[in-house]
Amino acid sequence: MTSAKPLLEIKNLKMHFPIKRGFMGRTVGHVKAVDDVSLTIGEGEVVGLVGESGCGKSTVSRCIVRAYKPTAGQILLYDAEGKSVDLAAMPEADLLPYRRDIQMIFQDPFSSLNPRMTLRQIVGEPMRNYRICRGKELDDRVAYLLESVGLRPEHMSRYPHAFSGGQRQRIGIARALALNPRLIICDEPVSALDVSVQAQILNLLRDLQAEFGYSYLFIAHDLSVVDYMCERVAVMYVGKIVETAATETLFSQPQHPYTAALRSAIPVLNPRLRQLPVPLEGDVADPANTPAGCVFHPRCQFAQDRCRQEPPQLNETASEHEARCHYAGELDFSRLVEPASIN
Amino acid sequence: MAPLLKVQNLKVHFHTDEGVVEALRDVSFEVERGETVAIVGESGCGKSVMARAILRIVPSPGRIVEGQVTYARDDEAIDLTALDAKGAAIRDIRGADIAMIFQEPMATFSPVHTIGNQINEAIMLHQGIDQTRATAQTLDILDRVGMPRPPRIIHRYPHQLSGGMLQRAMIAMALSCRPQLLIADEPTTALDVTTQAQILRLLYDLQGEFNMAILFITHDLSVVSQFADRVVVMYLGEVVESADVITLFEEPKHPYTKALLDSIPQTGAGRGQRLQSISGTIPNPLHRPRGCLFHPRCSSFRPGICDRVEPREIVLEADHRARCVLYDERYAEAIAPG
Ligand SMILES: Nc1ncnc2c1ncn2[C@@H]1O[C@H](COP(=O)(O)OP(=O)(O)OP(=O)(O)O)[C@@H](O)[C@H]1O
Ligand SMILES: Nc1ncnc2c1ncn2[C@@H]1O[C@H](COP(=O)(O)OP(=O)(O)OP(=O)(O)O)[C@@H](O)[C@H]1O
Ligand code: SF4
Ligand SMILES: [Mg+2]
Ligand SMILES: [Mg+2]
Numbered sequence: 001m002t003s004a005k006p007l008l009e010i011k012n013l014k015m016h017f018p019i020k021r022g023f024m025g026r027t028v029g030h031v032k033a034v035d036d037v038s039l040t041i042g043e044g045e046v047v048g049l050v051g052e053s054g055c056g057k058s059t060v061s062r063c064i065v066r067a068y069k070p071t072a073g074q075i076l077l078y079d080a081e082g083k084s085v086d087l088a089a090m091p092e093a094d095l096l097p098y099r100r101d102i103q104m105i106f107q108d109p110f111s112s113l114n115p116r117m118t119l120r121q122i123v124g125e126p127m128r129n130y131r132i133c134r135g136k137e138l139d140d141r142v143a144y145l146l147e148s149v150g151l152r153p154e155h156m157s158r159y160p161h162a163f164s165g166g167q168r169q170r171i172g173i174a175r176a177l178a179l180n181p182r183l184i185i186c187d188e189p190v191s192a193l194d195v196s197v198q199a200q201i202l203n204l205l206r207d208l209q210a211e212f213g214y215s216y217l218f219i220a221h222d223l224s225v226v227d228y229m230c231e232r233v234a235v236m237y238v239g240k241i242v243e244t245a246a247t248e249t250l251f252s253q254p255q256h257p258y259t260a261a262l263r264s265a266i267p268v269l270n271p272r273l274r275q276l277p278v279p280l281e282g283d284v285a286d287p288a289n290t291p292a293g294c295v296f297h298p299r300c301q302f303a304q305d306r307c308r309q310e311p312p313q314l315n316e317t318a319s320e321h322e323a324r325c326h327y328a329g330e331l332d333f334s335r336l337v338e339p340a341s342i343n
Numbered sequence: 344m345a346p347l348l349k350v351q352n353l354k355v356h357f358h359t360d361e362g363v364v365e366a367l368r369d370v371s372f373e374v375e376r377g378e379t380v381a382i383v384g385e386s387g388c389g390k391s392v393m394a395r396a397i398l399r400i401v402p403s404p405g406r407i408v409e410g411q412v413t414y415a416r417d418d419e420a421i422d423l424t425a426l427d428a429k430g431a432a433i434r435d436i437r438g439a440d441i442a443m444i445f446q447e448p449m450a451t452f453s454p455v456h457t458i459g460n461q462i463n464e465a466i467m468l469h470q471g472i473d474q475t476r477a478t479a480q481t482l483d484i485l486d487r488v489g490m491p492r493p494p495r496i497i498h499r500y501p502h503q504l505s506g507g508m509l510q511r512a513m514i515a516m517a518l519s520c521r522p523q524l525l526i527a528d529e530p531t532t533a534l535d536v537t538t539q540a541q542i543l544r545l546l547y548d549l550q551g552e553f554n555m556a557i558l559f560i561t562h563d564l565s566v567v568s569q570f571a572d573r574v575v576v577m578y579l580g581e582v583v584e585s586a587d588v589i590t591l592f593e594e595p596k597h598p599y600t601k602a603l604l605d606s607i608p609q610t611g612a613g614r615g616q617r618l619q620s621i622s623g624t625i626p627n628p629l630h631r632p633r634g635c636l637f638h639p640r641c642s643s644f645r646p647g648i649c650d651r652v653e654p655r656e657i658v659l660e661a662d663h664r665a666r667c668v669l670y671d672e673r674y675a676e677a678i679a680p681g
Binding site for chain 1: 385386505507508535536537539540541543544547562563564565566568569570571588589592593602603604606607608609617618619620621622624625640
C-alpha cells in the first residue's frame with residue numbers, strides 16, 4: 001500500500017451502535033457507523049479521510065484512540081522494530097503505554113479546551129499525568145511547546161477565553177504534541193476557522209510534520225484542504241471506505257462514482273472556468289438501514305442490476321489505488337459537469 | 344434605469360454594555376435587475392447585519408444610524424430606511440419584492456405548522472388569494488425547486504425533512520411570490536458539498552427562470568467565482584473592494600482581497616507551495632484599529648499613513664473600487680518607493 005513502514009494498520013474495522021427502544025431497552029437494530037474500514041498509515045505519512053457529514057470519520061478516530069471499543073476488526077500499532085499490538089481488542093488497563101503515541105486535535109477549539117485551566121495546565125497536564133516532568137522543567141517544556149505552535153510563552157497563565165479561535169486551535173495542537181506522539185489525528189482541525197486563520201494553522205501543521213516527522217490522519221470534508229495536506233486520501237461513504245489513492249491520482253482519475261461526484265461538486269476558484277455540477281440526487285443512506293448491494297447505488301448514475309444486489313468489494317484497480325465499485329476503471333465521469341456562462 | 348437596489352453609506356451600530364459595535368461603518372453598493380452580487384468577508388465583518396438592515400430586521404440593540412437603501416419598485420424609488428420598521432409598507436416589500444433565505448432554515452419555519460401551511464400562508468398574505476389557489480401554487484413551487492413528491496411533503500413538519508430538503512422548502516417559500524431580489528445569507532454553509540452543489544444549481548436555474556437579482560452572502564470565494572457577476576468584499580464593517588467577478592479574481596487591488604485569495608488552498612495546486620497566510624487575527628469589533636482597519640495585518644502597510652488616515656474609496660475603473668491609500672493620489676508621493 002505505502003512505501004513507508006506502517007505505523008498503524010486498520011483492518012476491517014466495524015463500529016455498530018445498538019438502537020434501543022422501550023423502557024426495557026430492547027435492541028431493535030444497529031447504526032452501522034463504521035462498517036468495514038481498512039486503512040494503513042505509514043511512518044511519517046499524512047493520510048486524509050474525507051466524506052460527508054455522518055459517514056463515520058469521527059467514529060473511526062474515536063475507535064483508534066479507543067474512546068470506543070470497536071465491534072470488530074483490528075487496529076495494529078507497530079513499534080520501531082516492526083512488531084505490532086492490536087489496540088482494538090486490548091483490555092482498557094493495558095492501553096495506557098500506547099495511548100501517548102496517538103493524540104488528537106479537534107474541530108472545535110472552543111469546546112475542546114477546559115475554560116477553567118490556564119495554558120500552563122492545559123498543555124502541561126498530559127506530561128504531569130504521565131509523570132514525565134514537573135516544576136521548572138515542566139514550565140520550560142510548556143514554553144517550548146507554545147513557541148513551536150507560534151504562541152507567546154508569557155501567556156502561559158492566561159485562560160482559553162482570552163484567545164481567538166485560531167489561537168485556541170494552536171493551544172490544542174501544543175497539547176497534542178506534549179507527549180511526543182507518533183500519530184496525530186486531526187479531526188476537522190480548520191473547519192471552524194476563518195480562511196485567513198485556516199491558512200496559518202495548515203501551514204503550522206505542515207511545518208511541525210516536516211520538523212518532527214509525525215504521521216497524521218487528517219479528517220476533513222473540504223477536499224481542497226485535504227489536497228493541500230495529504231499524500232494519500234481515503235474516501236468514506238456511509239461507514240465504508242469507497243476509494244483510496246495517492247492524492248493526485250484520486251483527484252485526477254477517480255474511479256468510484258461517489259469520489260467523482262464529490263470532486264465535481266467542489267466549486268473551482270476560477271471565474272473563467274465556470275462549471276455547473278450535475279447534482280447528486282437523493283440523500284445519503286441511513287447507517288441504521290443501509291440499502292442492499294452497493295451502499296451508493298440509490299444515488300449512482302451508473303448503477304446496474306448487479307449494484308442493487310451484490311455489495312462490491314474494495315479492489316485494487318491500479319497500483320496503490322483501490323475502489324469499491326463493480327465497474328471501477330470502466331466509467332466515464334465527464335457527464336458529471338456542464339459548462340456554464342457568466343450572465 | 345435606476346438600479347434595483349442602491350445601498351448608500353449605510354451605518355449600523357449596536358449599543359452594548361461593553362461599548363458601541365460599529366457593525367457597518369460605511370457600506371455602499373448597488374444591485375442591478377437580474378444580476379448576482381456576492382458579498383464576501385470573514386466572520387463578523389457585517390454581512391448578515393447588512394442583509395437584515397436592508398429588510399429592516401436588524402435585531403436590537405442594533406440601529407441604522409445613517410444611510411439610505413433605495414429600492415426601485417417599478418418606477419417608484421422607495422427609501423427603505425425611512426419606512427416604519429413595523430409598518431405595512433415594509434411588510435409589503437418583505438417577501439413580495441425582496442425575499443430572504445438564511446443559513447439556518449429552522450429560523451424561517453415554525454416547528455408547529457406543516458411546510459405546506461406555512462408556504463400557503465405566505466402566498467395568501469402577499470397575493471390575497473384563497474386557500475385552494477394558494478395550495479396549487481405551493482405544490483407548483485415545491486415541484487419547481489426539485490422537491491420530491493410535493494403532495495406528501497406539504498403535510499410534513501420541518502423536523503421531518505433532511506437539511507437539503509428543508510433548504511429547498513425555504514427557497515420555495517422565498518420564491519413563492521416571485522421576488523425581484525433574493526437575499527441569500529450563506530444558504531449553503533451548513534451543508535455538505537454535494538448538497539451545496541444541489542442548492543447552488545437550483546438557485547442558478549431558478550434565477551434564469553424567474554429573472555430575479557440575487558444578493559449572495561458567503562465567505563466561500565470559490566462559490567463566488569462560480570456564481571457571481573459582481574463581488575463586494577467586506578472587512579470589519581466596511582466595503583474594502585468591489586468589482587466585476589473577473590476583475591476581482593484576476594486583478595484584485597486591495598491588499599486584503601489579494602491576501603484572502605492567496606490563502607485559499609486549491610485543488611490541483613498540489614502540496615508544493617505554502618499557503619500565504621494573513622498574519623494576526625480579525626480584531627475585536629470593540630477595539631477597531633485606527634486608520635485603515637486592515638493595517639495591523641497588511642503586508643503593504645505604510646507607517647505614518649495607514650495607521651493615521653482612514654482610506655477613502657477610490658474609483659479605479661468604472662466599476663472597480665478599492666478602499667486603500669495605495670491608490671489614493673493624495674498619498675502617491677509619500678508612498679512612492681525610495
Ligand atoms: N455514540 C453513538 N451512538 C449512536 N450513533 C452514533 C454514535 N456516534 C455516532 N453515531 C452515528 O454514526 C454515524 C457516523 O457519525 P460520525 O460522527 O462518525 O460521522 P462524521 O463522518 O464524523 O460526521 P461529521 O462530518 O458530521 O463530523 C452517524 O450516523 C452518527 O449519528
Ligand atoms: N445582537 C448583536 N449585539 C451586538 N453585536 C452584534 C449583534 N449582532 C451582530 N453584532 C456584531 O456585528 C458585527 C457583524 O456581525 P454579522 O453577524 O453581520 O457578521 P457576518 O459577516 O454575518 O459573520 P458570519 O460570517 O460569522 O455570519 C459583529 O462584530 C457582531 O459581533
Ligand atoms: S458499484 Fe454500482 S452503484 Fe456502486 S458506485 Fe459503482 S456503479 Fe455506482
Ligand atoms: Mg466528525
Ligand atoms: Mg452572518
